[in-house]
Amino acid sequence: MAGSADGFSAAEVRAMRRALELAATPGVPLGPNPRVGCVLLDADGREVAAGFHRGAGTPHAEVAALAEAGADARGTTAVVTLEPCNHTGRTGPCSTALIESGVARVVYAQPDPNPLAAGGAEALRRAGVAIGSGLLEAEARRLNRAWIFALEHQRPFVTWKFATSLDGRSAAADGTSRWVSSRPARIDTHRLRGQCDVMLVGANTVAVDDPELTVRDEYDVPLARQPLRAVMGERDLPDDRRIFNDRAPTVRLRTHDPRAALAQLFDLDRRHVFLEGGPTLAASFLVAGLVDEVVTYVAPILLGAGRSAVGDLGISTIADALHLTVTDVTTLGTGADTNVRITMEPAPAPDEED
Template sequence: MASAAERESMRRALTIAGQGPRGVNPQVGAVILATDGTVLAEGWHRGAGTPHAEVDALSRLAPGEARGATAVVTLEPCNHTGRTGPCAEALIAAGVARVVYAVADPGARSSGGATRLRRAGVDVEAGVLLEEGHALLDSWLAVQSLGRPHVTVKWAQSLDGRAAASDGTSKWITGPAARADVHRRRAQSDVIVVGTGTVLTDDPALTARAEDGTLLPQQPLPVVLGARPVPDDALVHRHPHRFLQYSGDLMAVLDDLRMRGAHRVFVEGGPTVAASFVREGLADELLVYVAPVLLGGDMLALRDIGVDTISHARRLSVSSVQTLGDDMLVIAIPTPTPHAADASCGASGRVGPPTSEGDA
């Protein structure tokens, strides 16, 4: 059972972990406690290639000062050698007597630190403030589970499933409350994705904005899918981040975005791009904003997703339905089906490198 001092130190470790960058590596914090519960040192992971949190904390102590101490860490100490050595071995070498951690390391190569520590005679307690630990690492853990960034596919539609009127006009199907919700979700994402068709037709800025039009503090990286060139005067050139442009396989695009540190990808447009993520089994969450209007015609909000018979329908589990002004937001999670799994098996391949816009 974790002591009060250990639980309080875990809260501190979770706080300082947030000072590290969010990206390919997890945000991790560590606090070293003396036998009387006083804090000897603390540290956090500052990014790829830098000392891990445990080693960062130990480096602030004199040789032998950690002997008999307790290490409180937000993530299970790693047990592999990458750019840095195994944290489990560093703790053993320092003479730490007890390790308390919140979240187990899900990595196939990096996990096993707790077992290594126990074999060396170190007392280990797992799952302390587990819920708070998962909240800190939520998006990173999703990437570890999926093997790629988490993908949310969003579209807005009329009640009869149209994304635009017959003449192609679509501003605005939904009202201010729904649009504000979209901008809030953009700011929570690492990447926003549209196709070249949307860029050429709608000229979106792809920024996250407040209701008064000012930019929100957090801005997603804009990504354009498709081979057609983006005009020099397109609004996306004014985005705070230089956009990336890809053409080719979607899984390879997600692989590259993961290597760039992206955890959450927000796919906004248009109907062809949205359909491609759904068809390939790469949509983890669907956000459908439904306006109480009828448009008719053939401007569907979602193009072909590979459903040629009712038995191949993509089944969904609705997680919530929200009212936003006059509009409705349906949030749904795709339910795996044998047909969908077969389709997603083809979602691996090569993609060309980013264009010069992505070299920044």
């Protein structure tokens, strides 16, 4: 039944779509907890109450919906985007809250991949609550793709972003790069930054370029909620670098090993890394097989010389090329202010042609 509406009522399908919309409410932190929505339906399929999780330490979506419904929760169907949790953390188990409220049926989109929280469906079954699972599972997984990936792989999901000319240059021969990415592309980059909970650069980028690495709006104003800024490398840096200001938290990762850096970030409850370092840092992650998504902004310009977008990958023949699968192509801006955003993911190398 996963990913389809087979076996579910039309009201449950509508409720799950609404729950997914609630889970994606703007402003909700993207980590370390998943985004979850819940809708309670009465016996006639009418909405009784709804809720969504607003971030770590706040009531879970099911508890928020139950609180809104009060005594009217008894006999309802809870439609929720993630299997109700079965553990006590900052809040109590949602499975227990649902049972005690008298909910008759629970429909969830996907099982909880967190081994500490899983088991809610079985607890509900033992209590006599009817269970339905797999409704719009693919949509629910897309909503929390980085969080799910991090739990399944025990490391953060890594998006590598870079801007380049048509001939693969991230800067001209004299080091200038200001117009490689257009203003629409830079605004879009900030949107993507805001979807991650870590922005990662190397110590050399901080020393040379002095980026502030904050998420800003279209008027270049820093937003209230900022991801963690991470600086990777053993090089000492002066305290006056902008990345150490008070506009966002910053952590030093004193290592050149990408796996060690990601392990430290995972231990800090970070689930999605936006990799914005230079060509050497990008190459180290690519060689280690630790890039899960590539977003590039291609400018319609030719430089002929200058800094390459990525460093040496140890590839000496075309047969060993690192292949990518294109998942989206979008044109941003018009005229001279145009970039093409290409989103890709690593793909297995194709079979060698005869």
